Amino acid sequence: MSPRPPSFEYDPFSYEIHEDPYPTYTRLREEAPAYYNEKRDFWALSRFEDVWAAFADWQTFSSAGGVSLEDTAAISPDMVITMDPPRQTKIRGLVARALTPRRVARLEPKVREIVTCHVDRLAEVGQADLITDLGQLLPMEVIAAFVGVPEEDHTQIRTWTEEMLHREPGSSDVPEAGVKAFLALDDYFRRDLGRRRENPGDDLVSGLLDAEIDGERLSDGEIVGFLFLLALAGAETTTKLIGNMAVNLSRFPDQRAKLLADESLMPSAVEEALRFDTSTQLMCRTLTRDVEMHGCTMPAGKKVALIIAAGNHDPREFERAEVFDIERKIQRILSFGHGSHFCVGASLARLETRVTFEELHRRLPGYEVDRGACVRVHNTNVRGFSSIPIRW
Ligand code: HEM
Numbered sequence: 509m510s511p512r513p514p515s516f517e518y519d520p521f522s523y524e525i526h527e528d529p530y531p532t533y534t535r536l537r538e539e540a541p542a543y544y545n546e547k548r549d550f551w552a553l554s555r556f557e558d559v560w561a562a563f564a565d566w567q568t569f570s571s572a573g574g575v576s577l578e579d580t581a582a583i584s585p586d587m588v589i590t591m592d593p594p595r596q597t598k599i600r601g602l603v604a605r606a607l608t609p610r611r612v613a614r615l616e617p618k619v620r621e622i623v624t625c626h627v628d629r630l631a632e633v634g635q636a637d638l639i640t641d642l643g644q645l646l647p648m649e650v651i652a653a654f655v656g657v658p659e660e661d662h663t664q665i666r667t668w669t670e671e672m673l674h675r676e677p678g679s680s681d682v683p684e685a686g687v688k689a690f691l692a693l694d695d696y697f698r699r700d701l702g703r704r705r706e707n708p709g710d711d712l713v714s715g716l717l718d719a720e721i722d723g724e725r726l727s728d729g730e731i732v733g734f735l736f737l738l739a740l741a742g743a744e745t746t747t748k749l750i751g752n753m754a755v756n757l758s759r760f761p762d763q764r765a766k767l768l769a770d771e772s773l774m775p776s777a778v779e780e781a782l783r784f785d786t787s788t789q790l791m792c793r794t795l796t797r798d799v800e801m802h803g804c805t806m807p808a809g810k811k812v813a814l815i816i817a818a819g820n821h822d823p824r825e826f827e828r829a830e831v832f833d834i835e836r837k838i839q840r841i842l843s844f845g846h847g848s849h850f851c852v853g854a855s856l857a858r859l860e861t862r863v864t865f866e867e868l869h870r871r872l873p874g875y876e877v878d879r880g881a882c883v884r885v886h887n888t889n890v891r892g893f894s895s896i897p898i899r900w
Pocket residue numbers: 563571575588589590596600607651737738741742743745746749786787788791792842843844845846848849850851852853854856857
C-alpha cells in the first residue's frame with residue numbers, strides 16, 4: 509500500500525514548526541497518523557497509542573540507526589541511546605542504578621541548596637535571564653557533580669553543547685560550529701578519562717572505567733558516549749523544560765496564580781509542563797521490517813519519527829488535551845519515552861524542575877517573563893529557549 513498523500517507538510521527542520529508545532533501535530537494525528545515526508549524520506553507517528561507501542565517494540569523500531577532525523581554522523585559518539593538490547597540494557601544499568609527514584613530523593617537537600625543559592629543571588633537585582641542565570645546552571649551542576657567535572661569547566665561544556673544543538677533553517681546537517689564543538693568536547697572527555705585512569709576517584713567516570721560487562725571493560729568510546737549523553741540528554745533537556753514551564757505559566761496566568769496559592773500542586777504542575785510542552789519533541793527509530801499502520805506500509809530500513817509531543821496532546825488519551833491544566837491527573841506520559849530506553853534521569857529531571865519552581869515562587873513570586881524577547885533554540889529533537897528574560 510502506498511501512503512495517503514497528505515494535503516499539508518510536516519517539516520521538523522523548519523523554523524516555523526519550531527515556533528509552534530502543535531497545530532501541525534493535530535493535523536498529523538487526525539489526517540495522517542502514519543505520515544510520510546517524501547522530500548526528507550521519513551515516516552512519522554503522532555497518536556499516543558502508536559508512539560507508546562513503538563517505543564515498547566525495539567525489535568521492530570530499532571535505535572541502532574540513530575535517534576535523530578538529522579544527519580548527525582559527524583557528531584555521533586558511541587551512545588547507549590543508539591544501541592539495542594541486550595548490550596544497551598547492561599550498559600544503561602551502570603548509570604541507572606545511581607539514579608533510582610530512592611537515590612534521587614536523597615539528592616533533594618543538595619538540589620535545593622544549589623537553587624536557593626542562585627535564586628538568592630538573583631533576588632538582589634531586578635532582572636535576569638531565567639535560562640543563563642538559573643535554568644542551565646542547576647542541571648549542569650548536578651550532572652557535573654556525578655561525573656566529577658570541575659566547576660571552572662561548566663560554562664565551556666554548556667557552550668559546546670548549545671553549539672552542538674543549533675541548526676540552520678531547513679538544514680538537516682550539523683553546522684561547522686557544531687562539529688567543532690563536538691570535537692572539542694570529545695577531546696575534553698577523552699583527556700579527562702586519561703586523568704581518571706591514573707587517579708581514580710569515587711565518581712561515575714571512575715566507576716565506568718572499572719565496570720565490566722560480560723567480562724569485558726567498556727571501551728573509551730562507550731564511556732565518552734555516556735558523558736555526551738549526560739551532558740546533552742541530562743542537562744539540556746531539563747534546562748529547556750524549566751524554560752518551557754516558565755513560559756507556559758506566563759501564558760496562562762490563572763494556572764500560575766493557582767500554583768502560587770497552593771504549592772502542593774507543584775508535582776502535578778511539573779507533570780503537566782512535561783505533557784503540554786516537553787523539551788524532547790521526538791525520538792527516531794529505524795524499521796527492521798515492513799510495518800502496516802493506518803492503511804500504509806512503512807518499509808523496512810526507513811526512519812520513523814515517534815512524535816512524543818504530538819502523542820502528549822492526543823485527545824484519545826487526554827481530555828481537553830489542548831488545555832494547560834496544572835491539576836490534571838496524568839496516568840501515562842510519553843515525555844521520557846517508554847520501554848527499554850525509558851529515560852534514566854526522569855526522577856532527577858522531575859526533582860530539579862519542582863525544586864526550581866518551588867524556590868522561585870517562594871522567593872521571587874512576582875517575576876514576569878518577557879515572552880517577546882525569548883530566544884528559541886532550533887533543533888528537531890529539542891524544543892526550548894536559550895534565553896528567557898525575566899524581571900520582578
Ligand atoms: C526534562 C528532562 C528530560 C527529558 C524530557 C528526557 C527525555 C528522554 C527521552 C524521551 C528518552 C528516551 C529516548 C529514546 O527512547 O530514544 C531519554 C533517554 C535518556 N535520558 Fe533523559 N530526559 C530528561 C532528563 C534526563 C536526565 C536529567 C538525565 C540524566 C541524569 C537523562 C539521561 C538519559 C539517558 C542516559 C537516556 C538513554 C537511556 C537509554 O538509552 O537506555 N535524561 N530521555
